[in-house]
Amino acid sequence: MNxxxxxxxxxxxxxxxxxxxxxxxxxENGVQYIVNPxxxxxxxxxxxxxxxxxxxxxxxxxxxxxxxEAIIRKALAIxxxxxxxxxxxxxxxxxxxxxIASFAKAKGFDLVMTGKETINYNGSQVGGMIAEAMDLPxxxxxxxxxxxxxxxxxxxxxxxxxxxxxxxxxxxxxxAKGMAEQRIPNMRGIMAARxxxxxxxxxxxxxxxxxxxxxxxxxxxxxxxxxxxxxxxELVALLHNEAKVI
Amino acid sequence: MVLVxxxxxTGLSKAALETVTYGKKIGGDVTVVxxxxxxxxxxxxxGQYGASKVLVDRSVDGEDPQQLTRLIAAVADQIGxxxxxxxxxxxxxxxxxxxxxxxxxxxxxxxxxxxxxxxSIKVNVFSGKAVGFVKVASDKQIISLLPNSIQPEQxxxxxxxxxxxxxxxxxxxxxxxxxxxxxxIPLPEAELVVSAxxxxxxxxxxxxxxxxxxxxxxxxxxxxxxxxxxxxxHHEHVGQTGVAIRPNLYIAAGISGAIxxxxxxxxxxxxxxxNTDKEAPFFKAADYGVIGDAFEVIPRLTEAVKRFKATQx
Ligand SMILES: Cc1cc2nc3c(=O)[nH]c(=O)nc-3n(C[C@H](O)[C@H](O)[C@H](O)COP(=O)(O)OP(=O)(O)OC[C@H]3O[C@@H](n4cnc5c(N)ncnc54)[C@H](O)[C@@H]3O)c2cc1C
Numbered sequence: 274m275n276x277x278x279x280x281x282x283x284x285x286x287x288x289x290x291x292x293x294x295x296x297x298x299x300x301e302n303g304v305q306y307i308v309n310p311x312x313x314x315x316x317x318x319x320x321x322x323x324x325x326x327x328x329x330x331x332x333x334x335x336x337x338x339x340x341x342e343a344i345i346r347k348a349l350a351i352x353x354x355x356x357x358x359x360x361x362x363x364x365x366x367x368x369x370x371x372x373i374a375s376f377a378k379a380k381g382f383d384l385v386m387t388g389k390e391t392i393n394y395n396g397s398q399v400g401g402m403i404a405e406a407m408d409l410p411x412x413x414x415x416x417x418x419x420x421x422x423x424x425x426x427x428x429x430x431x432x433x434x435x436x437x438x439x440x441x442x443x444x445x446x447x448x449a450k451g452m453a454e455q456r457i458p459n460m461r462g463i464m465a466a467r468x469x470x471x472x473x474x475x476x477x478x479x480x481x482x483x484x485x486x487x488x489x490x491x492x493x494x495x496x497x498x499x500x501x502x503x504x505x506x507e508l509v510a511l512l513h514n515e516a517k518v519i
Numbered sequence: 520m521v522l523v524x525x526x527x528x529t530g531l532s533k534a535a536l537e538t539v540t541y542g543k544k545i546g547g548d549v550t551v552v553x554x555x556x557x558x559x560x561x562x563x564x565x566g567q568y569g570a571s572k573v574l575v576d577r578s579v580d581g582e583d584p585q586q587l588t589r590l591i592a593a594v595a596d597q598i599g600x601x602x603x604x605x606x607x608x609x610x611x612x613x614x615x616x617x618x619x620x621x622x623x624x625x626x627x628x629x630x631x632x633x634x635x636x637x638x639s640i641k642v643n644v645f646s647g648k649a650v651g652f653v654k655v656a657s658d659k660q661i662i663s664l665l666p667n668s669i670q671p672e673q674x675x676x677x678x679x680x681x682x683x684x685x686x687x688x689x690x691x692x693x694x695x696x697x698x699x700x701x702x703x704i705p706l707p708e709a710e711l712v713v714s715a716x717x718x719x720x721x722x723x724x725x726x727x728x729x730x731x732x733x734x735x736x737x738x739x740x741x742x743x744x745x746x747x748x749x750x751x752x753h754h755e756h757v758g759q760t761g762v763a764i765r766p767n768l769y770i771a772a773g774i775s776g777a778i779x780x781x782x783x784x785x786x787x788x789x790x791x792x793x794n795t796d797k798e799a800p801f802f803k804a805a806d807y808g809v810i811g812d813a814f815e816v817i818p819r820l821t822e823a824v825k826r827f828k829a830t831q832x
Contacts, residue, residue, distance in 0.1 A: 284645070286759055286760075286778065286779045286782075287778060287779075290645045290648045290649050292649070310760050311760070365625075366616070366626070366628075367619060367620070367625070367626070370616075370620070371620075389612075392645070392646050392759055392760065392782075393644065393645050393646075394644055394651075395628075395629060395643060395644065395645075395646055395763065396626075396628035396629065397607075397612040397616070397628060397629075398615075398616040398619070398626055398628050399616070400616070401584065401612070401613055401614070401615070401616030401617045402616040402617070402619060402620045404584075404585075404617060405585075405588065405616070405617035405618075405619075405620035405621055406620050410583065410585055410691040410692060411584050411585065411613060411617065412692065413584065413609065413612055413613040414609060414612065414613075416753065426695070430609060430754060431609055431697070431699075432529070432532075432608065432609060432705050432708075433699050433700070433704075433705040434697065434698050434699035434700060435697075435698050435754075436582075436694060436696065436697045436698070437694070437695040437696040437697075437698075438582070438692050438693060438694050438695060439692070439693040439695055440691055440692050440693070441691070444691075450746075450753050450756065450760070450761065451753050480656070481656060482619065482623070482624065482625035482626070482655065482656055482657050483625035483626065483627065483653050483654065483655045483656060484653070484654055484656065485644075485651045485652065485653055485654075486637070486639050486652050486653070486654045487639075487651070487652045488644065488649055488650065488651045488652070489649065489650050489651075489652075490648075490649050490650075491647075491648075491649065491650060491785065491786075494790075494803075494804060494805070494806065497792075497802050497803070497805045497806060497807065497808045498806065498807050498808070499807075499808050499809070499810065500807055500808065500809050501809075502809050502810065502811030502812075502815065502816050502819075503819070505816065505819045505820040505822070505823035506823045506826065506827075508791070508807060508809065508820065508823065509820070509823045509824055509826075509827045510827075511807060512768065512789070512791070512807075513827065516768070516788075516789045516806065516807075518710075518711070518767040518768040518788060518789050519711070519735065519768065519824075519827075
C-alpha cells in the first residue's frame with residue numbers, strides 16, 4: 274500500500290504562548306517545534322504498522338520552509354521511507370490542502386493520512402479539504418484502521434460512541450487517539466534518516482481564503498476561593514448563587 | 520442569505536439550536552438544511568430559533584461527509600447563501616472543510632462568538648491557551664461553531680418544512696456497526712462535567728465519580744494517563760491531545776493540572792479543583808478549590824448536591 278502521511282510542525286506542548294507585533298504574530302522566541310502529536314503518534318505510526326504488515330511505502334509531506342527540515346528528519350527517523358517538502362510558509366489550511374492535494378493527485382497514493390487537528394490552530398480542516406480537492410471519500414476522527422486489498426476497515430468517533438465503517442481505496446483518513454502508540458526513534462533510525470530522500474518541490478499559486486488578524490490571551494482567572502473540605506453544602510450554594518452554574 | 524446545517528438523526532440537539540440561533544444573529548434570512556428522521560413537527564420548531572424554512576433530505580443517513588457536502592452545496596447554491604453555519608462537532612469537522620473547497624469559501628473552524636465589528640471571528644488557538652481572530656477573504660464564508668459557545672434563543676414562530684432529495688449522490692462509506700453506550704451525555708456538548716485523574720488510584724474507584732455526575736446530570740471525563748492505562752475509555756480524555764471542552768462547570772478531582780490538561784479545559788466557565796496537594800498547579804486555574812482527599816470530598820459533595828436538588832422541586 275502506497276501511503277502519504279501529512280505532517281505539520283507544532284510548538285512543543287510546554288511552549289510559552291505569547292504574541293508580538295501588536296498581537297498580530299505568534300512569538301516564536303525560544304519556541305521548540307515538534308511534529309504535531311496527532312500526525313506523529315497516530316497517522317505516521319499507523320502508516321508504518323500497515324506497511325510492516327502488508328508491505329508498501331510511506332511518504333511524508335509537509336508544506337513548510339527550510340526551518341521545518343528538523344521535524345521532517347524526525348519523521349524519517351521514526352521510519353518513513355521518503356519525504357517531500359512543498360516550499361512555502363503556509364498561512365491558511367486551504368493553501369496547505371491545495372498544495373498537498375495537487376502533489377498527491379499526480380502520485381496516485383492509495384491512502385492519505387492526517388492527524389485529527391494540529392495542536393496550535395486546532396482547525397481539523399486539512400484532511401477534509403484534501404479529500405474534496407481530490408474527490409475522494411473522507412473518514413474523519415478514525416481511531417482504528419486496517420487494510421486488506423483495496424478495502425479499508427475503520428473505527429471512527431461519532432456523537433456518544435464509535436462506528437465501524439468500510440471504504441474502498443483511495444481514501445483520506447484523519448487519525449485520532451487509539452490508532453497507534455507513540456514510537457521513539459532509535460539510533461539506527463536517526464542515522465538512516467540522514468540519507469533518506471527529501472525532495473523539495475515549489476508551491477503552486479493559491480490565494481488564501483482566511484487569515485488571523487490578531488490574537489489575545491484569555492482573561493486570567495481572579496484568585497481561587499478555598500472551601501473547607503468538610504463543608505460541601507457551602508460549595509453547592511456558591512455554585513448555585515454566585516457562579517450560577519447549577 | 521444564511522444556510523445552517525444541522526444533523527437531526529437523533530432529534531434536535533442543543534448544539535443544533537445554538538447554530539440556528541447563531542445564523543439568526545449574524546443576520547438575514549435563515550434556511551436550515553438537514554438529513555435524517557426527525558419529524559416535521561420537530562423540525563418546524565426550528566422557526567422559534569430564527570429559521571424561516573427547513574429543507575430535509577430523508578434519504579441521506581449522514582454517514583458519508585461527501586454526500587452531505589453535495590447536498591449542502593446544492594442548497595447553498597439554490598438559495599444564494601453567503602454564509603453556511605455548522606456545529607464544530609463530528610459533522611462540522613468532516614463536512615465544513617470539504618464544503619470550503621467546493622464553494623471556495625473561507626472556513627472559520629471552531630468559532631466561539633458572533634463576528635466582531637470588523638467581521639473577524641473569535642476562535643480558540645493553541646488548544647485554548649489563547650484566542651485568535653480569523654477574517655475570511657472570500658465573498659462567501661463557512662463557520663463552524665464550537666458547542667456551548669452561545670445559548671439558544673427563541674425569537675420566532677414555527678416555520679415551514681419541505682422535503683428535498685436528489686442532490687446527495689451515493690455513499691462511499693458502508694457502516695458495519697454502531698456502538699453507542701446508552702444514557703451517556705456526549706462530552707463535547709455537556710454543560711456540566713465531572714473529571715478525575717491518577718489521584719483516584721484505580722478504575723474501581725470511579726463509582727463515586729459516576730454518582731456525582733449522575734446527581735448533577737453531568738458527563739464524565741478524565742486526564743490522559745487515566746485513558747492511556749485503560750482505566751477509562753479514550754473518548755473521555757480531555758486536554759491538548761484529547762477533547763477540548765468548554766462546559767459551564769468543570770469539577771476536577773485528583774488531577775494535578777498539567778499545562779497540557781489545562782489547555783483542553785480552561786475555556787470552562789467555572790472550575791472546581793479537589794486535590795490533596797495544596798501546591799497542585801490546577802488551583803491557579805480554579806475558581807473554587809478544595810484541599811482534601813477525593814475519597815472523602817466527592818461522596819460528601821454528591822450528598823450535598825442531592826440535598827440541594829431536593830430543595831429545588
Ligand atoms: C505532548 C503531551 C501531550 C499531553 N496531552 C495531555 C492531555 O491532552 N490531557 C492530559 O490530561 N494530559 C496530557 N499530557 C500529560 C500531562 O503532562 C500530565 O502528565 C497529566 O495530565 C497528569 O495527569 P493526572 O493529573 O491525572 O496525574 P498526576 O499528575 O499524577 O496527578 C495526580 C494528582 O492527584 C492528586 N491526588 C492524589 N491522591 C489524591 C486524593 N486521594 N484525592 C485528591 N487528589 C489526589 C495529586 O496531588 C496529583 O495532583 C500530555 C503530555 C505531553 C508531553
